Amino acid sequence: MKIFGKKLFKNNTEAIGILLFLLLAVLPLVLGMIYALLYSLGLAGLMSHGFTFDYWREALSDFELWFSLGYTFYIALTTIALSIFGALLLTIYLKKPFQQGWTGFSLYVPLAFPAIVVAFLVFQLGTQSGFFARILFQLGFISQPSSFPELVNDPLGIGIIAAHTFMAMPFLTLYFMNLYDQENIHDLSQVAQTLGASRIDQTRRVVMPLLLRRAFPTLVLYTIFVMGSYEIPLILGRQSPQMISVLVIRKLRKFSLATIPEAYITALIFMVIVIAALVILFRSKKFSYDLDQ
Amino acid sequence: MRSRTFFILGMLLVICLACSRSADKQDDPTNLSWDQILQKADGQAVNMMMWQGDPNINDYMQNFVVPEVKKRFGINLEIAGGQGNNIVSILMSELEANQSNGELDMVWINGETFYQLRQIDGLYGPFVDTLPNAKYIDFQNPFIKYDFQQPINGYEVPWGNVQFTIIYDSARVKNPPKTREALAKYVKAHPGTFTITNDFSGMTFLKSLLIGIAGKGTLSGDFDKTKYEKYSTQLWTYINRIKPYFWKEGETFPSSVAAMHQLFVNGELNFTMSNNDTEVDNKILQGFFPKTARAYVLKDGTIQNSHYLGIPVNAPNKAAAMVVSNFMISPEAQYRKARPDIWGDGTVLARDKLPSRWQQKFAQMPQRLHAPPRDSLQSHALQELAPKYMIKLYEDFREKVIQK
Numbered sequence: 001m002k003i004f005g006k007k008l009f010k011n012n013t014e015a016i017g018i019l020l021f022l023l024l025a026v027l028p029l030v031l032g033m034i035y036a037l038l039y040s041l042g043l044a045g046l047m048s049h050g051f052t053f054d055y056w057r058e059a060l061s062d063f064e065l066w067f068s069l070g071y072t073f074y075i076a077l078t079t080i081a082l083s084i085f086g087a088l089l090l091t092i093y094l095k096k097p098f099q100q101g102w103t104g105f106s107l108y109v110p111l112a113f114p115a116i117v118v119a120f121l122v123f124q125l126g127t128q129s130g131f132f133a134r135i136l137f138q139l140g141f142i143s144q145p146s147s148f149p150e151l152v153n154d155p156l157g158i159g160i161i162a163a164h165t166f167m168a169m170p171f172l173t174l175y176f177m178n179l180y181d182q183e184n185i186h187d188l189s190q191v192a193q194t195l196g197a198s199r200i201d202q203t204r205r206v207v208m209p210l211l212l213r214r215a216f217p218t219l220v221l222y223t224i225f226v227m228g229s230y231e232i233p234l235i236l237g238r239q240s241p242q243m244i245s246v247l248v249i250r251k252l253r254k255f256s257l258a259t260i261p262e263a264y265i266t267a268l269i270f271m272v273i274v275i276a277a278l279v280i281l282f283r284s285k286k287f288s289y290d291l292d293q
Numbered sequence: 294m295r296s297r298t299f300f301i302l303g304m305l306l307v308i309c310l311a312c313s314r315s316a317d318k319q320d321d322p323t324n325l326s327w328d329q330i331l332q333k334a335d336g337q338a339v340n341m342m343m344w345q346g347d348p349n350i351n352d353y354m355q356n357f358v359v360p361e362v363k364k365r366f367g368i369n370l371e372i373a374g375g376q377g378n379n380i381v382s383i384l385m386s387e388l389e390a391n392q393s394n395g396e397l398d399m400v401w402i403n404g405e406t407f408y409q410l411r412q413i414d415g416l417y418g419p420f421v422d423t424l425p426n427a428k429y430i431d432f433q434n435p436f437i438k439y440d441f442q443q444p445i446n447g448y449e450v451p452w453g454n455v456q457f458t459i460i461y462d463s464a465r466v467k468n469p470p471k472t473r474e475a476l477a478k479y480v481k482a483h484p485g486t487f488t489i490t491n492d493f494s495g496m497t498f499l500k501s502l503l504i505g506i507a508g509k510g511t512l513s514g515d516f517d518k519t520k521y522e523k524y525s526t527q528l529w530t531y532i533n534r535i536k537p538y539f540w541k542e543g544e545t546f547p548s549s550v551a552a553m554h555q556l557f558v559n560g561e562l563n564f565t566m567s568n569n570d571t572e573v574d575n576k577i578l579q580g581f582f583p584k585t586a587r588a589y590v591l592k593d594g595t596i597q598n599s600h601y602l603g604i605p606v607n608a609p610n611k612a613a614a615m616v617v618s619n620f621m622i623s624p625e626a627q628y629r630k631a632r633p634d635i636w637g638d639g640t641v642l643a644r645d646k647l648p649s650r651w652q653q654k655f656a657q658m659p660q661r662l663h664a665p666p667r668d669s670l671q672s673h674a675l676q677e678l679a680p681k682y683m684i685k686l687y688e689d690f691r692e693k694v695i696q697k
Contacts, residue, residue: 129559253378
């Protein structure tokens with residue numbers, strides 16, 4: 001690896017910059033992963049009794065881990081799909097009003113909320129004794145507040161998805177609207193129209209593919225961000241299945257100190273899956289967003 | 294090649310950090326006289342980590358203990374928020390990194406944390422005998438001498454004593470169920486209004502039920518697998534039989550007692566629970582619980598336990614931490630803490646060991662209004678079980694109840 005090779009870097013400043021990045025951002029992460037690995041093999045930690053595969057055997061055969069991983073993917077992909085869908089609709093059909101005045105400002109409001117506040121908000125609004133349940137009860141739509149549908153601590157993670165979508169959709173809308181202007185999509189769309197494309201064709205074959213192609217890395221990173229979220233699933237999720245971060249922290253802080261290595265293993269498996277997915281996704285650039293292909 | 298060298302160096306660094314434990318001995322204040330300890334403590338700062346989830350407790354600490362120790366002993370007591378698991382993870386990382394001067398001088402812990410800290414040799418001691426006010430404590434009282442069946446052996450100072458209670462709203466529940474059978478009957482007749490938390494309080498409740506099933510004293514002593522299997526099977530059968538009538542059909546459980554309190558005041562639940570028998574009075578005074586909330590214990594009894602103060606093995610200011618601990622078990626500080634309008638935490642001092650002036654004061658203390666008098670709870674007090682029971686209950690509750 002020629003770090004200082006002239007082929008790799010234009011000048012020393014760039015080399016120093018990259019070195020600092022490696023030192024401050026990558027090295028701690030790598031060391032953390034090594035430490036987790038050592039811990040999981042019984043080679044580190046106050047409670048270690050020497051090298052063993054027992055923790056790995058235990059962790060890998062734990063159904064809860066795989067269930068939790070599946071649940072985490074489900075939540076993240078559903079959130080991102082809903083958010084993309086909503087953001088595209090807003091960008092394509094309501095771009096003008098959302099770029100000016102109070103309507104435009106309102107898009108920024110959800111971005112100012114920390115995740116934990118959004119989680120509490122959704123909790124207060126969505127529980128069976130919450131705001132919506134009481135209103136519907138007062139209006140006579142339901143016979144008692146508890147017959148309000150389960151939106152929080154529910155089996156499908158509706159509360160978690162709602163909270164994440166509340167934060168992601170405005171973010172993606174703003175992002176898409178900026179891309180729309182930057183990439184001159186309006187002009188390209190008009191060219192397509194001149195060439196005979198219908199309104200639907202313009203959207204399906206020009207606007208959406210261009211937006212999604214440019215936004216792809218951000219969308220992938222946002223998905224990973226949702227997968228690793230903690231406060232929202234902690235407050236709005238169920239005791240089982242739990243999203244991966246909640247599961248890791250639970251194992252890390254359990255009454256029994258013997259499960260700490262398992263917590264590290266869970267985190268390691270999650271990191272490996274995410275890194276592998278990133279490598280595969282960013283390597284193959286042959287994605288087509290043209291919805292007819 | 295370079296990346297490989299880099300990797301190996303990194304590995305070595307981590308291994309060195311993880312494996313080396315220095316033999317540095319801190320200066321040990323227990324070798325000093327109390328006057329010397331007081332002298333040493335003067336001007337020192339004490340970092341105390343404790344749970345800060347209750348305004349009454351915070352108020353007692355910030356507006357009484359902090360100024361008093363400053364005034365009397367010149368000690369700057371600084372309080373940081375953190376529960377048992379925070380304390381354990383901080384100490385574990387410090388000890389793993391071989392940090393001889395830790396971040397914490399004093400910690401507020403219960404049996405769960407005591408068990409973990411003793412496992413990692415995280416506590417300094419024995420030091421309790423050195424404290425002059427320890428003479429007022431009856432260390433033969435089993436609710437003080439043993440913490441989760443483990444003898445405290447001078448490694449933690451008893452600070453308060455509480456008993457688990459069930460809280461209900463007397464406006465909604467006329468005759469609260471006092472036995473397992475009555476509870477099952479109530480839950481079936483009023484579906485969705487009862488649940489247990491998947492945390493320390495919930496497990497303490499399950500432990501009380503388990504002892505009730507096994508019979509008082511049967512599970513005392515070390516963890517007994519055969520006995521546990523036998524009685525816990527009965528416990529899970531009992532719980533699973535009524536689980537469909539729990540809150541949310543028993544498909545999920547509140548993760549903490551705070552969440553359960555919220556559901557109780559919202560009217561979703563008719564019951565909540567507390568590890569502190571005076572909490573019901575506190576919460577009514579704060580306006581959080583309805584005035585009709587009441588606390589009671591099961592006929593078969595509920596767990597009574599003490600909570601303690603400990604000094605981490607790598608605490609930089611042990612002498613000052615000892616002086617603060619000693620003040621916190623003084624009759625004055627304990628009396629104030631026990632008053633229901635202040636905190637309502639049961640005292641650890643034995644009344645007959647106190648000077649007569651304090652005996653009288655304790656006897657005349659205003660009583661709480663919404664929970665049974667403490668003396669009447671004593672006959673329904675159950676001792677904590679060995680820690681392994683708690684570990685198994687947590688695991689099995691997840692496997693045999695939540696995931697079922």
